[in-house]
Amino acid sequence: MKKLFFIIFILFGSITYAQSQNVSYEMMGDDVIKSTTYVDGRLNQIGYYTVIGSDLIKHGEWKLYLDGKVVVRGKFNYGNLVWIQRPGEERITSEQIRVHRLERKVKRLEQLIASQP
Numbered sequence: 001m002k003k004l005f006f007i008i009f010i011l012f013g014s015i016t017y018a019q020s021q022n023v024s025y026e027m028m029g030d031d032v033i034k035s036t037t038y039v040d041g042r043l044n045q046i047g048y049y050t051v052i053g054s055d056l057i058k059h060g061e062w063k064l065y066l067d068g069k070v071v072v073r074g075k076f077n078y079g080n081l082v083w084i085q086r087p088g089e090e091r092i093t094s095e096q097i098r099v100h101r102l103e104r105k106v107k108r109l110e111q112l113i114a115s116q117p
Helices: 002-012 094-115
Strands: 021-027 032-039 042-052 055-058 060-066 069-077 080-085
Touching (some): 080 094
Antiparallel strands (some): 021 032, 042 055, 042 060, 060 069
């Protein structure tokens, strides 16, 4: 599950460090915008937003690329992560992610309680 959080961080975070990042947006319809991100001139992510009022909300499939190949896919439903998946592996749902996060919190709390005199 550690890989899971690493994947989520990479896929849906913005990693800029010492890299140059370029994002382009393309209108695909009245309320759909395609976002394409390049890092150091190489394709990094493609995803879609829907426009609600003046906000851009992640909606639809997102893909993370490494050396031109898809390494992680994910799907959002109006800003909420539905699932993520690496090629050839099982999909991980948002519910599974939520349960894992709660299990980690419980473990930390148990350790904290156990360390109290």
